[in-house]
Amino acid sequence: MAVRGAAPLNERARLADYPFLPGAESLVADSAPSIGDLLRHGGYQRAREVGRARIRAAIDDPTGATGVAELAHLDPEERYLSFQYARLVLSAARTRAPIRRWAVAEAKEATGRLAEEDVETVLDISRRLGVPLELEGTELAFRLPDYLHLATAIREAEFRLVHQAVRGGLVRVSKARAVRLLQEGIRRELGQPMELADATRAAIAEAEAELLADVEARMPAPTARSGTGVGPLRPEIFPPCIRAMRRSLQDGENLSHAGRFALAAFLHRAGADADTIVDSYRGAPDFDEAVTRYQVEHITQRDGGRGYSPSECATLQTHGLCYKEGDKQSKIAADQLPDPLCHEPRLRHPLQYYRIRGGKVAIDDLGADDGSATTPAGGPGTPGAPGRRPSTARR
Numbered sequence: 001m002a003v004r005g006a007a008p009l010n011e012r013a014r015l016a017d018y019p020f021l022p023g024a025e026s027l028v029a030d031s032a033p034s035i036g037d038l039l040r041h042g043g044y045q046r047a048r049e050v051g052r053a054r055i056r057a058a059i060d061d062p063t064g065a066t067g068v069a070e071l072a073h074l075d076p077e078e079r080y081l082s083f084q085y086a087r088l089v090l091s092a093a094r095t096r097a098p099i100r101r102w103a104v105a106e107a108k109e110a111t112g113r114l115a116e117e118d119v120e121t122v123l124d125i126s127r128r129l130g131v132p133l134e135l136e137g138t139e140l141a142f143r144l145p146d147y148l149h150l151a152t153a154i155r156e157a158e159f160r161l162v163h164q165a166v167r168g169g170l171v172r173v174s175k176a177r178a179v180r181l182l183q184e185g186i187r188r189e190l191g192q193p194m195e196l197a198d199a200t201r202a203a204i205a206e207a208e209a210e211l212l213a214d215v216e217a218r219m220p221a222p223t224a225r226s227g228t229g230v231g232p233l234r235p236e237i238f239p240p241c242i243r244a245m246r247r248s249l250q251d252g253e254n255l256s257h258a259g260r261f262a263l264a265a266f267l268h269r270a271g272a273d274a275d276t277i278v279d280s281y282r283g284a285p286d287f288d289e290a291v292t293r294y295q296v297e298h299i300t301q302r303d304g305g306r307g308y309s310p311s312e313c314a315t316l317q318t319h320g321l322c323y324k325e326g327d328k329q330s331k332i333a334a335d336q337l338p339d340p341l342c343h344e345p346r347l348r349h350p351l352q353y354y355r356i357r358g359g360k361v362a363i364d365d366l367g368a369d370d371g372s373a374t375t376p377a378g379g380p381g382t383p384g385a386p387g388r389r390p391s392t393a394r395r
Contacts, residue, residue, distance in 0.1 A: 016076035018110055019083040020190060021128045027080040035200060038085055039207050047078050051085030052211055055102060058086075059218050062101050062286055064108030089211065091193035092204035097283040098215050100252030103190035104285040111183040115176065122178060129185055133178055134170065140178045141170040150181040153188070153254055191252070191285070233272055239353035240323040240339045241316050242266050247330055249283040258311065258319040261299060265310035266350055268300040271362035306363055312349045313342075 015024040038044050050070045057066045071079055083106075090099035114125060119135070126133040131146040142150070144166065151159045159181075165172040173181070196204070205212060235246065245263045248255050255263070260281070267277045277296050281287055300307040316322045324342030327335045347353060355361050 012076040016079040017113060018125060019080045020106075020110070020186060021125070023128075024080055027077050031077070033081070035088065036203075038081065038088065039203065044081060044085075046074070047081035048085055050074060050078070050082035051089065052208075054082060054086040054106070055090060055098075055211065055215065058102040058105030059098065059215055062104040062108075063288070064105045064110075064112060066105075067109065087190065087194060088196075089204060089208045090215075091196055092201045092208070093193075093212055093215065095251060095283075096191070096193060097250060097252030098212075099193050100191040100285045101283075101287070103187045106190055107183045107187040110186060111179050114182065115179045119175060122175060122182075126178070126182055129182060129189075131182070131185055136170065136172055139172045140175060141172045142178070142181065144169050144171055147171040147173075147181070150184045154180070154184055187285070233267075233270060233276070234354075234357075234359050237354060237357040237359055238266075239350040240327060240335065240342060241313075241321055242350055242354075243335060244323045244327040244330070245321070246280060247327065247335075249281060251329075252283050252285055254285060256319065256321070258315075259321050260295075261308070262311040262316060262321060262350075264296055264299045265308045266354075268307045269310055269351055269361060269363045270354060270359065274300065310350060313347065316350070 012027060015021060015027055018024070019027075033041065033044060038048070050068060053068045053070060057068050058064075060066060071082070074082065086102065087099070090102050093099060114122060117125075119140070122140070123133050123135065131142065131150060133140045133142060135141075147164070148161065151161070157163070159177075161171070235243070238246070242263060245255060245259050248259075249263075263280060264277050267280065274293070274296055277300070278289065278292050281292050302308055311319075311321075313322065322342075324339050326337050326339070330336055341347060341353060341356065347356075351361055351364065355364065
């Protein structure tokens with residue numbers, strides 16, 4: 001583990017609070033532990049224990065509201081090492097979903113602290129993160145390219161560029177909005193697994209087999225269970241769009257409001273029960289079971305249990321959710337190729353695809369329903385979804 005020279009005292013406190021900042025490795029300049037040391041050396045036992053606690057806290061509550069009490073009793077070096085150990089362990093997980101969920105919690109916890117800091121500190125942290133803010137009177141401002149880079153993945157409508165004050169190539173934002181955008185930058189950075197040699201990955205997986213198994217048990221990959229009256233679901237013949245949505249969530253990626261709605265509505269009409277639909281979202285970085293169940297019920301119990309009609313192909317194309325040309329991010333070679341059935345003029349609906357391929361549909365009214373029923377503004381588990389009960393949790 002390459003390190004720089006030791007940091008000054010006041011700088012050590014800041015790097016311990018924000019251990020993802022460049023130069024934070026200087027906190028361990030004196031000890032410079034290797035990955036092997038972190039895994040086995042008795043002197044780092046406490047850092048390992050707190051690192052595991054950081055993982056469990058994030059998996060249980062990705063809002064970042066569940067803190068790790070032990071952090072308050074660690075010196076800056078141990079705090080940094082506990083952070084690095086958590087990231088190291090999750091980089092050895094079989095899928096990216098756990099580390100992306102952890103990244104959400106760590107980013108929210110860090111920016112919750114940043115929101116309480118003064119403007120000068122916010123400016124300093126933004127500079128170190130490579131997206132420097134500028135002070136414009138009483139407001140902060142991002143350069144336009146930086147704003148677009150950070151805001152793209154944020155689903156809330158108020159972050160769209162059309163709603164922003166843009167002048168002279170700068171996007172003016174409040175301190176609170178600046179912090180939220182920095183949170184997105186931190187999340188993206190931490191959500192990328194560390195590059196590990198195969199032997200190192202195997203050693204970590206062996207040393208933390210129990211923890212990794214527990215993490216996977218708490219957030220299982222989306223699975224298909226028996227539906228209601230149609231026999232087992234057949235995800236292998238789901239249309240490319242639905243397979244891509246499930247793959248995205250399984251990989252721990254964010255899925256848009258439109259995508260979350262389309263997936264829930266499709267699974268319901270295909271015969272999935274509520275638990276199957278909820279489980280499909282467990283890989284989402286911001287998964288909240290209570291909110292997800294509430295929204296799944298909202299989508300599926302409309303009209304006496306018929307639910308909202310799933311989005312048709314034209315609607316999915318409008319939202320960038322059509323994958324008839326292939327899902328280039330899929331690890332399945334066949335899914336990366338264009339789908340011939342999707343290119344047939346007769347095909348206009350994902351349920352139609354599923355039915356043609358041999359799947360059974362529990363609620364099939366495509367002859368009378370063109371799939372254009374009003375779509376809720378949000379999807380399962382999303383803060384902006386309609387009908388969601390107000391929350392006081394910090395998001």
